[in-house]
Amino acid sequence: MGILNITPDSFSDGGDFLGLDAALEQAERMVAAGASIIDVGGESTRPGAAPVAEAVEIDRVVPVIEALAAGIDAAISVDTSKAGVMQAAAAAGAGMINDVFALQAPQALEAARQTGLPVCLMHMQGQPRTMQQAPRYADVLTEVEAFLRGRLEACEQAGLPEERLLIDPGFGFGKTLEHNLQLLARLDAFSVLKRPLLVGLSRKSMLGALTGRAVRERVTAGVAAAVLAIERGAAIIRTHDVAETRDAIRVMTALRAVQDGGALA
Numbered sequence: 001m002g003i004l005n006i007t008p009d010s011f012s013d014g015g016d017f018l019g020l021d022a023a024l025e026q027a028e029r030m031v032a033a034g035a036s037i038i039d040v041g042g043e044s045t046r047p048g049a050a051p052v053a054e055a056v057e058i059d060r061v062v063p064v065i066e067a068l069a070a071g072i073d074a075a076i077s078v079d080t081s082k083a084g085v086m087q088a089a090a091a092a093g094a095g096m097i098n099d100v101f102a103l104q105a106p107q108a109l110e111a112a113r114q115t116g117l118p119v120c121l122m123h124m125q126g127q128p129r130t131m132q133q134a135p136r137y138a139d140v141l142t143e144v145e146a147f148l149r150g151r152l153e154a155c156e157q158a159g160l161p162e163e164r165l166l167i168d169p170g171f172g173f174g175k176t177l178e179h180n181l182q183l184l185a186r187l188d189a190f191s192v193l194k195r196p197l198l199v200g201l202s203r204k205s206m207l208g209a210l211t212g213r214a215v216r217e218r219v220t221a222g223v224a225a226a227v228l229a230i231e232r233g234a235a236i237i238r239t240h241d242v243a244e245t246r247d248a249i250r251v252m253t254a255l256r257a258v259q260d261g262g263a264l265a
């Protein structure tokens with residue numbers, strides 16, 4: 001899953017031609033590098049970020065999703081927590097919803113159900129504005145798993161069938177470095193929920209803390225973390241660095257083929 005942030009600091013607003021063109025080029029680069037999903041986000045979930053109005057978020061992501069739906073050979077995911085954005089994105093051609101707030105926003109669960117699209121449910125402790133102030137868990141894995149189990153059950157009860165759902169522990173969303181490492185170390189425990197596991201580790205501050213590297217220099221650490229996550233059951237890797245991650249996956253796939261006694265592809 002390649003990351004495409006349509007926020008003023010990444011591209012000019014999705015609406016104008018230049019921004020659209022740049023967004024499309026970036027998406028095409030990631031698909032050429034091996035991305036099978038492009039995740040389009042119109043609201044930065046940066047800690048401390050001011051919330052974006054629904055209409056603004058729609059104006060950012062819909063033109064991009066329409067252009068991508070017509071122009072690239074990959075699925076399009078919309079990274080949003082708002083019901084109205086989910087509906088607009090689905091109408092524009094999105095094939096998946098990626099909700100960092102796990103369909104807890106008003107009307108979000110019903111809107112997602114109506115779109116008929118797959119949904120990624122992610123764990124976050126608190127809100128983006130405050131989540132990193134004092135993250136606290138008795139046991140992070142138990143609590144994150146219980147939250148995701150609860151969201152899966154809420155969706156089931158609302159008529160959103162489980163086979164459309166993915167889960168994600170939400171690295172960096174209300175977690176200390178220690179919490180993030182504990183989640184990565186025990187990622188395989190989430191297999192009890194029997195849902196595909198999506199993880200986002202790319203360029204996150206936990207990697208900065210471990211390497212001392214600035215955001216754009218965290219590619220190697222991000223690929224290493226992706227390999228560790230895949231070995232522990234991750235099915236989808238959300239990343240800025242598609243080509244590098246793809247290369248690591250090729251090495252892993254070749255090894256698995258030999259271990260399973262298969263011939264090298």
Ligand SMILES: Nc1nc2[nH]c(S[C@@H](C(=O)O)c3ccccc3)nc2c(=O)[nH]1
Pocket residue numbers: 003044045046047079098099100120122168170171172198199200201202203204238
């Ligand atoms: N499903 C899923 N969606 C996601 N959206 C994001 S935004 C994140 C980033 O660094 O990209 C981020 C976090 C905090 C501030 C800015 C940006 N992270 C995930 C994730 O880990 N899983």
